[in-house]
Amino acid sequence: MKQVVSDIVQFRGSHYEFGIHQAKLLQHSPILTARKRQWDKRTSRHFIVNEGKIKAIFEHFSPEIWEELMGLADGFDMSIKEAIREFGGYYFEYGKSGCSILMGNDYMIRNYDNDPITYEGRYVLYAPRDGGYATLGPSMQITGRTDGLNEKGLAVGYNFVNRLRSDDGFVCNMIGRLVLEKCATVDEAIKLLEEIPHRHSFTYSLVDITGRNVVVEASATEVLVRDGTVCTNHFENLTKENRFRMDDSLRRYHEIEKQQSTIGNMYDAYKVLNDTDKGVFSKKYGAWAGTIHTAAYTPINLHAWIALGGDRKPFIIDFNKWLNGINLNVKQIKGELEATNGFINR
Template sequence: MKQFYSDVVQFRGTHYDFGYFQGQQLKDSLILPNREKQWEHRKDRHFIVNPEEYITIISKYSPAILEEIQGLADALDMEMKKAFQLFGGYYLEFTRSGCSIFTDSDFMVRNYDSQPRGYEGRYTFYEPTDHGYAVIGPSMQITGRIDGMNEKGLVMGYNFTHRKSSGDGFICNMIGRLVLETCADVDEAIALLKEIPHRHSFSYIILDADGVSYVVEASPRNVAVRKSNVCTNHFHLLNDENQHRQTETRQREKTIQEQQQHATNPYEAFKVMNNPDHGIFSDKYDAAAGTIHTSVYFPKDLKAWFVIGPDKKPVIFDFKKWLDGDKVNVKQIRGTLEYDVPFVNMEG
């Protein structure tokens, strides 16, 4: 077992200032040089079609994100075209991943399954003072969010379905950020997910303080919505969009449903996902399907749990207290994985 960690990032201020702050941090980080090495062999596939197109489309959904990217570019002394490529979350290649989600009326618990060497190792608290809602959650490609919760109690996680027949559009982590930062409840989130262009096919699972969860099945061609409290890596409504091999994801969905029947409280529901004995936590890291983190969000209480690796007690964050002005004293969240290659924020 090797030790891994996520750095905790906290900021209150404008999007431009947040971008500049993150850019200053990235100067002393291994994230960008390690990412450049990883992307070297596929540079021709993960770039924005053109900056003008990106500015037009991001301005429609969140002009503030554009300000954040400008701040990043200024701090890093980087041309905007490259900043859009690295941080824009539009028309980029995305590594396949697994993921499993279970919701109750009071919480969402989520396993993020992917390839550790692409994991960024940043857990963020951000409260904008210009536009949008405050959000807590792990980041991806700096500006995007893997899962998270906003100050209104809207919770979001996403699950990969496939990337065949991709289209011009936003990738999952930027869509997650836009949902959390611009939507107050599940109705607003559904409306945005129906309107926004999708690069790949993903399910977005949303829950708010009213306690009803929805799965939004989204592809570049269609979007469908269903009420559900379990989601893995296949669609139920957009069946034509599914991959041919669905045995593992359907079995994992069934296992979650069976195992969670016996969970009588949030901690037991968390253990069902995080303890390998229950058959949901995965160590298939080389196949980009190993569990890296488990998140739990409580939309009514505005609390969040987070853990890296298997069978650990979670770090508990009180997002409401942070919103009231308290500072989180945790600097890093540490855990262990059965894998030798580090996150991109770590030494090789």
């Protein structure tokens, strides 16, 4: 078993100040060094950063997050082009992964599946004072989120489908962040997902405080919305975008479907995804498909659950209390994985 730790980051202030703050936190962290080792040099050379184009896109969708990138650039004493490449969420080669989502009228449960060596181990609570909603969730590429919840009770999670036929556009983690900061409802999130440029093919699962839940299928060329409470790693409508091998995605989908009748409450739903004997939790860490965290979000009372590894009780965060100025009194979330590698934050 590998012991793992996710560091809790809490901040209230402007996006630029948040960028500076994160740079200070990361100065002596192994996260950026480890990520640079993972980049394939031949691939990264193809990421020609058009600063003017990307700035214009950020200024349209979120000038505040552009300010966060400026803060990171200044905090690290790097050029804005370097900051865009490292943190911009516009260019990023996303490896194949699993992931499963189960939604009800008042919750979203999500397994994030990947290789631990890609996982930053940062759980971020951020309340901006210069625009945008307060959010919480695990970070990816520093500025992005793997999933999360905002102060208006909108929760989002995404599942990888395909990276073929990609185009210029935002990647999943930045899209998740933009949805959380800019949208209060499922309808607003759908509108943003229809407008924003998508680099890869992903599904985005959404639930809001009204109890509405949908799955948005998004590729570089098309975006469609469907009703549904279960989502794994394939499209049901944009089927031409699916990978050739969908066996495990379909298997997890049907495992969740057949257990839905046994669910009486949110904790039952959580156990369907987190218990290692239910057929959904994965230990395939070496194949980029092991379950790293199980997250749960309740829009009505603004609670967030997180567990690192399987068969674990969740760490519960009362986001309402945090929004009212009461900081979490813990600095880390601890867990264990049946994996060879740990997170890149240690």
